[in-house]
Amino acid sequence: MTDTDLRTEARVFGRYLVGEAPSEVLVERYCAANHALSAVQGDDVVVAYARQHPWSVSLLDAAAGLTKSGSLLRKKLLVMTAIVETTPELVTKTEPRAVGLPQLAVRLGVAGVRTAFEVAAGLALSAVVKRRG
Numbered sequence: 001m002t003d004t005d006l007r008t009e010a011r012v013f014g015r016y017l018v019g020e021a022p023s024e025v026l027v028e029r030y031c032a033a034n035h036a037l038s039a040v041q042g043d044d045v046v047v048a049y050a051r052q053h054p055w056s057v058s059l060l061d062a063a064a065g066l067t068k069s070g071s072l073l074r075k076k077l078l079v080m081t082a083i084v085e086t087t088p089e090l091v092t093k094t095e096p097r098a099v100g101l102p103q104l105a106v107r108l109g110v111a112g113v114r115t116a117f118e119v120a121a122g123l124a125l126s127a128v129v130k131r132r133g
Helices: 003-018 024-036 045-052 054-067 072-085 088-094 101-132
Strands: none
Touching: 003 024, 003 045, 003 054, 003 072, 003 088, 024 072, 045 054, 045 072, 045 101, 054 072, 054 101, 072 088
16 A cells, blocks of 8 residues: 555545545644554555545445444544544534434434445445455
C-alpha cells in the first residue's frame, strides 16, 4: 500500500465519518497511525474498493459490522474515528447532542430503516467485490 492510497483513504473515511474532508494534519495522522499499527496494515479488495468508490463506504461498513468484526475496513475506520473524535475542531460533529423524545423516536426509526438497507445492500456489494477479487 502506498502513501497515496493511505492519503486517499484518510480523505474518503474522514468525509464518511464527519461529512467533510479532513485537514492535512488529520491525513498525516492517519498515515502515521497506519504505518505504526500492524493491525491495520495490508490491503484487501474491500478496502481498495471503498477507497476507489467513496459512495460504497457506508454499505461496506454496515456489512462488515454485521459479518466480520475483524475486517480490515472496520479497523481502518476505527483508526480514523479515533483521530476525528480527538480533534478539537471536530468536536461539534462527533459529540452527542441532547434531543427531545419525539425527535429521538424519529431519528431512531430513520436510522433503523437506513441501517437495514445499508446492511442488505452492503452484503450484496461485499460479495460482488470479493468475488471479483
